[in-house]
Amino acid sequence: MQPELSIRRATPEDRDLLVELGRETFYAAFAGTCREEDMELFLAESFAPEKVAAELAREKSIFYLLEQSGEALGYARLFEETAPPDFVSARPAVELVRFYLKEAAIGKGYAGALMEHCLEEARRGGYRSVYLGVWEHNERAKRFYTKHGFTKRGEKIFWVGRDGQTDWYLERLL
Numbered sequence: 001m002q003p004e005l006s007i008r009r010a011t012p013e014d015r016d017l018l019v020e021l022g023r024e025t026f027y028a029a030f031a032g033t034c035r036e037e038d039m040e041l042f043l044a045e046s047f048a049p050e051k052v053a054a055e056l057a058r059e060k061s062i063f064y065l066l067e068q069s070g071e072a073l074g075y076a077r078l079f080e081e082t083a084p085p086d087f088v089s090a091r092p093a094v095e096l097v098r099f100y101l102k103e104a105a106i107g108k109g110y111a112g113a114l115m116e117h118c119l120e121e122a123r124r125g126g127y128r129s130v131y132l133g134v135w136e137h138n139e140r141a142k143r144f145y146t147k148h149g150f151t152k153r154g155e156k157i158f159w160v161g162r163d164g165q166t167d168w169y170l171e172r173l174l
Contacts, residue, residue: 003069005110007117010063010075015053018063021072022047025100030160033137038161055079060094062121066101066114073110074101076118078130087153090128090173099132115148123174130174133158133167145170 010018023043031039045051055061060080066073077098084093096118101111122130133156134141150170158167 005073005113006067007064007114008067010056010065012053012056014063014065015049015056017065017072018052018056018075019047019049021075021102022052022098022100025074025102028103029100029138030135033135034160034163034165038163041161042159064114064117064121066105066110068110072102073105074099074114076100076114078118078122078125080127084131085154085156085169087169088129088131088171089153092127093129093131093171094122094125094127096130096132111144112148115144119148119172119174128174129171131169131171133169136166136168142168145172148172 026046027039027043055077056063058079061077062079063075063077065075075098076096078094079097080092080094084091084095099114099118101114119130131153132145132150134145135158136155150172152168153171154169156167156169157164159165
């Protein structure tokens, strides 16, 4: 019998865990898609302890940790921008800024549990839609988001270090 999954809201005390988990999962997902120096620059900037602490402290910025037997397997972050992008069709809207699992947790249904939790929290928060960005070449993630009701609404440039990559904007109405 497999130990039960749990999902909890991260606290400021989880900062170092989120830094480590963020670096590990982003690198695992995108290693080899850009120059190593761009990857290192992105990881250093995006997962600096001070930056993660500030994200945890921001109003309307919520991290959720997916755990099994006390071990963190993944995380997600919902964040409400003051002015969501123009393509957002239903407001208020919240952005799913990050959604990552450790490699060993992928393909076991855990991502679906985390997604359903995020969607339910967004509904509970009174949001009418959730939007996100996904790299145009990340076929596995695009299939996953489509399966969960997201549709393409636009594109944006996402910078990994000095490498500008095209992300698709996806939205799901709640």
